[in-house]
Amino acid sequence: MKKLSIRKITLSVSASVLMLSSSATWAQSITVAVAANFQGAMVQLVNAFGASGLPFSGSSFTVTYGATGDFQTAINTALAAPGGTTPYDLFFAADDTTPAALRTGHPTVVQVPFRYAEGKLILWSKYGPNVSTSGSSGFTNPASYAYANGQVAIANPVTAPYGTAAQQVLSRVNAITYPGGAYDAKFAQYTTIGTTYTAVNASTSATTYPNIGFVAKSQLCDSSTGAIRTPLTGTYFEYTPATVNGNPPHDRLLQDAVAIRGRAGSTNAAVDAFIAYVGSTAGRAIILKNCYI
Known part of the structure; x- marks a missing residue:
């Protein structure tokens, strides 16, 4: 079996405003697979979300960094197994084709991809x-x-x-x-x-x-x-989009993410809350500050 080159980091974030008797409702576990180029920005997004005081901002994140293609293989393998479920709630790819292919292959659990960076x-x-x-x-x-x-x-x-x-x-x-x-x-x-x-x-x-x-x-x-x-x-x-020999020097690095439902112990609302934060004004500011467009 091909050895995947991935690194896992667990980040526990919490906000004092969520220290309530109903903390189990707000503090959930979220697992995220992230393309290696986005590591610095993801650390900042998780920490900022944790300090935001928003619903589910007390959640614990387990973030794994690696190659987009390796994550695609791991997710496809897990979902193709009998009774298989996803190991990740969210997948931030370094392209737009991989999330689209996962959606096509597993439409009942893989949600519609969304653009988060270029x-x-x-x-x-x-x-x-x-x-x-x-x-x-x-x-x-x-x-x-x-x-x-x-x-x-x-x-x-x-x-x-x-x-x-x-x-x-x-x-x-x-x-x-x-x-x-x-x-x-x-x-x-x-x-x-x-x-x-x-x-x-x-x-x-x-x-x-x-x-x-x-x-x-x-x-x-x-x-x-x-x-x-x-x-x-x-x-x-x-490298810029300027035309070279009739072509741009490389295809645009459009980076999409996708939510995947069904992981044991996951809460869709918590995952969706983090997605909303990534796309918010505050989240976009962090992404832009990390030299994305």
């Missing part, structure tokens, strides 16, 4: 060549820099939508086929955009690899300003 792809060169002045490409043929094997980090295009976007940039902008092309050895592939960022961030010099990689803008974001953090070691290039 992400941005960044090429971050921590100790590699300067990419900030690379024009519309942001990345030139690896051979021109004589990149070492494994110097460029990329998320798995099969399971991670940000990896798919990076793959599209390489193809559309740089005429580089990945995987299966002449430069495969130059790349180090990781399961999620989270582990991709971690690998680049761990670099300490021009000779510790990977020291350049395709990451999410949210991972380089200062959520107090809503912009790329400063100082930032190295240089970066942000």
